[in-house]
Amino acid sequence: MKTADLKKIRKSMEKELDAKRYEHTLGVAYTAAALAMCNDVDPVKAETAGLLHDCAKCFSDDKKISVCRKNNMEINSVESRNPYLLHAKAGYCIAKNKFDIEDQDILNAILNHTTGRPGMSTLEKIIYIADYIEPSRKQAPNLSEVRKLAFQNLDQALLKILTDILSYLESGGGEIDPLTKETYDYYADLLAKC
Numbered sequence: 001m002k003t004a005d006l007k008k009i010r011k012s013m014e015k016e017l018d019a020k021r022y023e024h025t026l027g028v029a030y031t032a033a034a035l036a037m038c039n040d041v042d043p044v045k046a047e048t049a050g051l052l053h054d055c056a057k058c059f060s061d062d063k064k065i066s067v068c069r070k071n072n073m074e075i076n077s078v079e080s081r082n083p084y085l086l087h088a089k090a091g092y093c094i095a096k097n098k099f100d101i102e103d104q105d106i107l108n109a110i111l112n113h114t115t116g117r118p119g120m121s122t123l124e125k126i127i128y129i130a131d132y133i134e135p136s137r138k139q140a141p142n143l144s145e146v147r148k149l150a151f152q153n154l155d156q157a158l159l160k161i162l163t164d165i166l167s168y169l170e171s172g173g174g175e176i177d178p179l180t181k182e183t184y185d186y187y188a189d190l191l192a193k194c
């Protein structure tokens with residue numbers, strides 16, 4: 001990963017995304033780089049994944065679906081009812097094919113940033129968490145607590161975010177992707193053993 005690549009990616013994102021989403025994207029990239037420094041992860045990799053994590057977010061639903069179909073990505077029933085969820089899978093395909101990202105850890109961080117997954121790598125956790133805590137986010141519950149926790153313990157921050165997301169979805173905020181619940185169960189179990 002060279003620094004020149006980051007500049008190119010940043011420029012493309014500025015063109016591709018709307019202003020609010022671009023600001024969010026920069027926030028995720030910087031926050032991810034800072035979290036990477038705390039956790040012995042390459043900050044350039046983290047910044048790259050942060051810049052690209054929502055690269056398909058501004059596609060139309062039809063385009064998200066067609067990119068996934070073309071690349072043989074499975075579309076589950078929750079995703080077909082809520083196509084916005086597919087921006088992670090479509091983003092993975094675009095990062096790989098259009099931006100020539102070969103690093104599987106970066107690709108996985110993009111792919112899993114909406115639901116998480118059991119057994120996430122450190123980089124995947126960093127992107128998931130940075131997406132939730134970046135400076136332009138204002139609405140999440142317990143945000144200042146989660147922000148502080150993120151720089152102390154990634155797993156605890158992850159579990160807190162998953163807990164808050166599930167309680168929001170369960171109280172009528174939206175449909176729960178089974179993978180979000182699986183991820184919660186995995187980390188709740190893991191941390192209970194510590």
Ligand code: FE
Pocket residue numbers: 053054057087113114
């Ligand atoms: Fe996203």
Ligand code: FE
Pocket residue numbers: 024028053054131
């Ligand atoms: Fe995002």
